[in-house]
Amino acid sequence: MDRLSLSTLGQHLQTLRRARGWSLSQLATAAGIAKSNLSRLEQGDGNPTLDTIWRLAVQLDVPFGTLVAPIKVPLGEDGVEVHLLDQGQDSPRVDAYWMRCAPHTVRHAEGHTPGARESLTVISGRLEAGPEDDIRPLGAGDTLEFHADQPHLYRTRDTWATLLMSIVYADMQAEP
Structure with missing residues (x-):
């Protein structure tokens, strides 16, 4: 950064x-x-x-x-880059991100705030994603929704994966 x-x-x-x-x-x-x-x-x-x-x-x-939000460059570590695209101002709060994962990446994500839901749409490549006890294979054009208030992961094999990610936060208001 x-x-x-x-x-x-x-x-x-x-x-x-x-x-x-x-x-x-x-x-x-x-x-x-x-x-x-x-x-x-x-x-x-x-x-x-x-x-x-x-x-x-x-x-x-x-x-x-x-x-x-104030950061205009993608955030990244260990083969994963994330960039905030937009933040909704309605209730519930919705954030949209662009995410890119390098080949042979495994990213374990901690649970988000209670009630949060995540939606992934693969733009290119392949990956496996979802709650750690229910990983699903995804390819270009596939979408997966899951409860994100529990640990989840993203895993690529031999190719890059680019996806759009949205997170819907339950009971969260916009910051002033």
Whole structure:
């Protein structure tokens, strides 16, 4: 992630944390990350993983897209790139993402906020995806919907996979 994006993410994260009246220690403990890592992240330093950003979003009770909306470059790690395309402003909240997975990638995702649902539509390539106890093979044009408030995964074999992902958040309102 570039320096400007990190700084923007850090400022946004700090604003959301303070608006809830939380200390660095409270949020770090709730998200299961070191206070020093959260402090560096808020200062625009560090190298946050997608999992760290997801955990922070869950603890702050905001869509992942709310944290990454100010970032204009794709976020990526371990063969997966994610880019926020749009955030709905209605209720329920809906975020839309472009996602690309390199060959031989396995991405384990933690559960999102309670009641969240995820929909994947494969644009090109092949992958297996879904809740960890119900993985489904998908190819170009296939769509899969599942409850995303439980651990799930994305796995590619020999090819790249590009997909559109939408997440519908239950009982979540737009941030001001």
